[in-house]
Amino acid sequence: xxxxxxxxxxxxxxxxxxxxxxxxxxxxxxxxxxxxxxxxxxxxxxxxxxxxxxxxxxxxxxxxxxxxxxxxxxxxxxxxxxxxxxxxxxxxxxxxxxxxxxxxxxxxxxxxxxxxxxxxxxxxxxxxxxxxxxxxxxxxxxxxxxxxxxxxxxxxxxxxxxxxxxxxxxxxxxxxxxxxxxxxxxxxxxxxxxxxxxxxx
Numbered sequence: 001x002x003x004x005x006x007x008x009x010x011x012x013x014x015x016x017x018x019x020x021x022x023x024x025x026x027x028x029x030x031x032x033x034x035x036x037x038x039x040x041x042x043x044x045x046x047x048x049x050x051x052x053x054x055x056x057x058x059x060x061x062x063x064x065x066x067x068x069x070x071x072x073x074x075x076x077x078x079x080x081x082x083x084x085x086x087x088x089x090x091x092x093x094x095x096x097x098x099x100x101x102x103x104x105x106x107x108x109x110x111x112x113x114x115x116x117x118x119x120x121x122x123x124x125x126x127x128x129x130x131x132x133x134x135x136x137x138x139x140x141x142x143x144x145x146x147x148x149x150x151x152x153x154x155x156x157x158x159x160x161x162x163x164x165x166x167x168x169x170x171x172x173x174x175x176x177x178x179x180x181x182x183x184x185x186x187x188x189x190x191x192x193x194x195x196x197x198x199x200x201x
Contacts, residue, residue: 009033009034009035010034010035010055010056010057010120011034011035011037011053011054011055011056011057012029012034012035012036012037012055012056012057012058012059013036013037013038013039013040013046013049013050013053013055013057013058013059013076013080013082014026014029014036014038014039014040014058014059014061015039015040015041015045015046015058015059015060015061015072015076016039016040016041016060016061016063016069016072017041017063017064017065017068017069018041018061018063019039019041021061021063022039022041022061025059025061025087025111026039028111028112028113028116029059029116031113032113032116032117034120037049037053037055038050038052038053038055040072043071043072043075046072046075046076046079047075047079050076050079050080051079054080054081055080055082056082056124057082057083057084057085057120057123057124058076058080058082058083058084058085059084059085059086059087059108059116060072060073060076060084060085060086060087060099060104061087061088061111062086062087062088062092062095066092066094066095066098069086069095069099070095070098070099070102073086073099073102073103073104074102077102077103077104082127083104083105083106083123083124083126083127084103084104084105084123085104085105085106085107085108085119085120085123086099086104086106086107086108087107087108087109087111087116088107088108088109088111089109089110089111090109090110091109092109105122105123105126105127106119106120106122106123106126107119146184149184149187149188149191150169150172150183150184150187152187152191153168153172153186153187153188153190153191154168154169154172154187155168156190156191157171157172157190157197161197161198171197171198172186172187172190172197175195175197
């Protein structure tokens with residue numbers, strides 16, 4: 001999901017065990033300029049609606065059944081690529097704690113146009129920050145893995161050709177440049193035994 005703000009019209013999935021409550025939340029969201037693209041009561045409905053609608057954000061309304069609301073949150077956080085918010089009319093500290101462990105980004109209490117809009121803004125910003133951090137971690141892990149492959153290939157060349165670290169790296173780099181290949185691809189081929197460079201058997 002690209003970075004969004006709550007000032008823009010959002011595609012919203014609303015989940016609750018109470019149909020009447022869904023109607024009320026949908027009306028509130030429409031008044032804020034957002035589009036309710038799906039309403040779900042059961043866990044199976046949530047899974048289907050996520051696949052079909054790809055929401056920007058999901059709201060789970062709490063009524064009398066904490067466990068059911070938590071099941072809905074579990075399903076959404078597992079399936080959707082969007083922040084999840086919990087809505088409640090009265091304070092529920094125990095529920096908030098349990099929901100936080102399941103990955104909600106914010107909660108709203110009481111449920112008014114102002115509190116919902118503010119919580120949407122917070123949740124979207126937090127989600128964007130987490131997504132950015134996750135991407136940076138993936139890039140770092142990829143760089144570490146590439147470096148490991150290159151170091152392994154250099155070690156093979158050093159042993160095979162009785163050369164030092166620098167010479168082994170230059171051999172890899174010169175072969176990559178001469179064949180218009182990425183250095184890590186050449187290193188992987190050497191490490192896997194598919195590319196015996198000069199001096200190999």
